[in-house]
Amino acid sequence: MAKRLKILAVHGVSRHPRGGEWESRWQEAINASLQRVDRTARPEIHFLNYEDIFDAREISAQGTLTAVGNVLAGGLVSLLRARTTPVARGAARGLNDVPDIVRWTAGMVTQWLGDSVVRRQTRQRLAAAIKDFNPDVVCAHSLGSLIAYDTFRDQRQVAAGLMQRRTFISFGSQLGNPFVKGQFAGRLEALDCHHWYHLYNPEDDVLTAPITIAADNFEQVNCRFDIAGFMDHDAWEYLRHPNVSDVVWSDLLSPARQRRQVRRARAELGPSRSKRRALLIGINHYPQAEMQLEGCVNDVYLMSEVLQDSGFREQEIRLVLDHRATAQAIRDRIHWLLDGAQAGDERVLFFSGHGAQIPDYGPDETVDRLDECLVPWDFDWSRERAVIDNWFHDLYSQLPYDVRFLSIFDCCHSGGMTRAGLGRPRGLTPPDDIRHRMMRWDVGKRAWLPRSLPPVNRSLAESRLRADYLGLSGVRRRRWVWLSAARWATSLIGCSGRRWRTFSIFT
Incomplete structure (x- = not known):
């Protein structure tokens, strides 16, 4: 029975x-x-x-959407755009562009x-x-x-x-x-x-x-x-x-x-697992001539040497270089790196290439913030062909607390910087239509000036959820380390190194 x-x-x-x-x-x-x-x-x-x-409670779903959109200044857009499908992408230009069931769901x-x-x-x-x-x-x-x-x-x-x-x-x-x-x-x-x-x-x-x-x-x-x-x-x-x-x-x-x-x-x-995994990404030869870099592939090989000197086996290290480092390929391999990680595992992510900030639209169809991203080989200034910080956060935030995770980002987080000399800046000048989103016309000065757009990820120090994120003492016992070669609003310059080869700040 x-x-x-x-x-x-x-x-x-x-x-x-x-x-x-x-x-x-x-x-x-x-x-x-x-x-x-x-x-x-x-x-x-x-x-x-x-x-x-x-x-x-007598609160309409559409009314809630409007109110929350104004209060969260873009948090709701993450809800509407988490999936990179045509339906979700439609939300980028306003809530009326998405089907009723999505608006109703978001509202409730x-x-x-x-x-x-x-x-x-x-x-x-x-x-x-x-x-x-x-x-x-x-x-x-x-x-x-x-x-x-x-x-x-x-x-x-x-x-x-x-x-x-x-x-x-x-x-x-x-x-x-x-x-x-x-x-x-x-x-x-x-x-x-x-x-x-x-x-x-x-x-x-x-x-x-x-x-x-x-x-x-x-x-x-x-x-x-x-x-x-x-x-x-x-x-x-x-x-x-x-x-x-x-x-x-x-x-x-x-x-x-x-x-x-x-x-x-x-x-x-299921997929086999290893206590140690490392993903090393380097892009020198972007499709556009003005995006070409020097030293990124050198960085990756030098990083592989360092990891193997530190006990990593060669089969635990994956490299993705140049034209193979598309947005989807990078996302797939980051999943390989992080999925299934368990307490005590060691994970290393290294990226050497361009970084950028993409001006993004809020729920009122105006540009109100900057998305920081890694620039893959097929980058085109859209979220679909970029490795967005929010997507990355969504993966690493679910790691067990006792996973040892080291991320090294050897790139810029701003565009528009140029400089002559041996080193090339690892930031990008956006196309004019993208750059327009980041500028404003100052009537008094009769000049185009940069807009003050905040990054999406703000400090948790003043958040009402501070204790939930960081613990009552301000620190969770997480063994995760991030090393960035530039602040979110600055650029990075490559430099010459040993044996006349070009490297970057970390290598």
Whole structure:
């Protein structure tokens, strides 16, 4: 006789009336998925609704978007543009350019994040439902997954052991989105639960993102699907995906010993891991003649010598040089470098090439800040062909605290600097249309002057989340070190070195 699973289902954004069609569709999908594993499975499902909490606050989704866009001065744009798809890129020119479901999702998510009463009441309702129904599994979609994570991380619920013997399934979730994650001190933590499965569909454009958590009780399950139209956010499609049967329900319906063996086998079938990894990137020969540099490839080889002198093996070091160092290639290899890192591992990232700042648009369609970036070989002054600091932060912020991570950026973070001589400045002069975004016309002086645009990443020292990010004493015990050859508003000049070869400031 199959175990009778008790499942608490938590809906996402948009309307989900009690007893509505969504409940029968979820029931149908869960039953079908479970019965692929065991035909006798008959789950008991309870549905949690929380829309009345939002309705009572009388705040419209669009109104919330406008207000938050003004207050955060661009934080919401990160939410709308985290994915580099045509839909997400449309948000760069205003909220009206994105589909209604994205605006509605952003509105409800932002309202929930910004309204302490709504957050407290949704936590209380979910915690009460778990205590009353006593489920084996909490299954939460979209905004429901944010409410669930917020509840499960509440220290009172952790102390009470709310989820200790239960399984959490998140899907269509915005938890991994940079803007949302920033509200949880920029980092998602493991949960005190039996197991957490995160169902992720790379085609889902409703502000979702993958999640990386180095914990034995966390697992991301690939649930790729591409239905007609766009968005691919449908809860029914997630719940009926074959991998949900093969991974999630197979685990939950198996004896504990067999479950551990299967999970161990899945981990062993994954990519091989090493305690040490290094990624060294150097670009001399950019496509445009005015972007050519000297010494960057020399830097990379010298860095490889230093690492091997320090105990790294040659197979633990990857090089990416010149035309092979495209934006996508660099991102892929940074994933290789950081994904799967565990406590005690050592990781080194070295970049020698151009750095730049890209003027970026805010929610009111005006340029209001600068994105700092590494300049890949195929750089074209767009975010898609740049390695943006926010993207990089999203990866390294999830590293375990005891990973030793050294990043060395041998490049400029500003453009427009030129200088004669042997050394070449490692900054770029933007094209005139890009440069116009960074300038203003001074009527009194009758001259074009630089605008005062702040960098996106500001100091955490004065943040209300300072303690969450940095610890009560101001310092988290993280073994991460960054070395930059130039400040965010300065340029770097190469220099001649040994044997008449050109090197840079670090080499």
